[in-house]
Amino acid sequence: MLELAILGFLYDAPLHGYELRKRITALTGHVKPVAESTLYPAIKRLEKAGLLGRATEPGAVAAPRHVLTLTEEGRRELRRRLAEPAQQDITDENRWFTVLAFLRHLDDAPAQAGVLRRRLAFLEEPASFFYDGERPLRAEELDDPFRRGLLTIARATSRAELAWLRETIASLDD
Amino acid sequence: MLELAILGFLYDAPLHGYELRKRITALTGHVKPVAESTLYPAIKRLEKAGLLGRATEPGAVAAPRHVLTLTEEGRRELRRRLAEPAQQDITDENRWFTVLAFLRHLDDAPAQAGVLRRRLAFLEEPASFFYDGERPLRAEELDDPFRRGLLTIARATSRAELAWLRETIASLDD
DNA sequence: CCGTAATACCTCGTAATCGATGTATTGTTC
DNA sequence: GAACAATACATCGATTACGAGGTATTACGG
Numbered sequence A, B: 001m002l003e004l005a006i007l008g009f010l011y012d013a014p015l016h017g018y019e020l021r022k023r024i025t026a027l028t029g030h031v032k033p034v035a036e037s038t039l040y041p042a043i044k045r046l047e048k049a050g051l052l053g054r055a056t057e058p059g060a061v062a063a064p065r066h067v068l069t070l071t072e073e074g075r076r077e078l079r080r081r082l083a084e085p086a087q088q089d090i091t092d093e094n095r096w097f098t099v100l101a102f103l104r105h106l107d108d109a110p111a112q113a114g115v116l117r118r119r120l121a122f123l124e125e126p127a128s129f130f131y132d133g134e135r136p137l138r139a140e141e142l143d144d145p146f147r148r149g150l151l152t153i154a155r156a157t158s159r160a161e162l163a164w165l166r167e168t169i170a171s172l173d174d
Numbered sequence C: 001c002c003g004t005a006a007t008a009c010c011t012c013g014t015a016a017t018c019g020a021t022g023t024a025t026t027g028t029t030c
Numbered sequence D: 001g002a003a004c005a006a007t008a009c010a011t012c013g014a015t016t017a018c019g020a021g022g023t024a025t026t027a028c029g030g
Helices: A002-012 A017-029 A036-048 A072-083 A087-091 A093-106 A109-124 A145-173 B002-012 B017-029 B036-048 B072-083 B087-091 B093-106 B109-124 B145-173
Strands: A052-057 A065-070 B052-057 B065-070
Touching: A002 A017, A002 A036, A002 A052, A002 A065, A002 A072, A002 A093, A017 A036, A017 A065, A017 A093, A036 A052, A065 A072, A072 A093, A072 A109, A087 A093, A087 A109, A093 A109, A093 B093, A093 B145, A109 A145, A145 B093, A145 B145, B002 B017, B002 B036, B002 B052, B002 B065, B002 B072, B002 B093, B017 B036, B017 B065, B017 B093, B036 B052, B065 B072, B072 B093, B072 B109, B087 B093, B087 B109, B093 B109, B109 B145
Parallel strands: none
Antiparallel strands: A052 A065, B052 B065
């Protein structure tokens, strides 16, 4: 998720680590903050893997900046990760939102539609959080107001997203 | 999140690891699967911390089972974690849903309402995923259909949850 | 001129997680 | 009767993440 965000932001423009951190914080930080001690090692990993390069520039205000740029391999890697997301990128909302935030970079309508279809298939599977043996329990069947709320919220989310997915897939298919 | 789920399920009834795993998979597995190699060490951690005890019973079908029971300290710990969730339990949907799934165990309406109020306050903060400098961007301002969808979905979810939270807090306050 | 905040980067130890793999038993299917 | 799935638990190494702490500079208010 973090690596995807790094690649995604750098696809648009070279950035230094500190700026990258602010953008990632704006994107996902209110939900799941990213520690600096996670970001900088992640940058190093990607650099070591040849996905990005760095150039040192004098800092605008303080210490010198390490401006990060995607290599051609890095650009390919982002497109690959967007075109073939891991299953958890599809099912986990946090990760899925990160995929959505950068999916435009895929720049290939059928491939984009394919990714949306995977999410659609996932949301269309009948799934609950609570079961009576095999049978999924409906919100109305639960005494617990909190679990009932959980199902209610999940269903509302799902309905909104399904509508958007169907609409967007249709428009990509044109 | 995993530890909370373990404590939460065991609060109701003693279970062996394998059964625990099935319940956790039903609860959160379609979104974020839990590997066995994560669950068993987590059980050991909690056991070592004195939160749960184990008793070996002959297996119903195969190998002997380790039936896990919450100790009194484990029961206190669950209530404590539910009454004072970490900030990420409030903001991260996956973790928040786990809190909701077990919040009834808190068994104290004002404390439950307090937890819901924290989530309410979080959702009421104006937050976007995309910014123009300081100013949060609205869905309508984005060209990118995927980012627009992301905001649309997030807003729909948020609206549904806000309604439920306000309603439930009101009924807990009676 | 002193403290604080912001900019900008980094390391270290610890903890958590995962995938792969291993062990042993019972029940079911070909 | 030989596979195979399901039950039931466990370890190990590699990866990832986090909190705490560190370094250095500029800008600003008191």
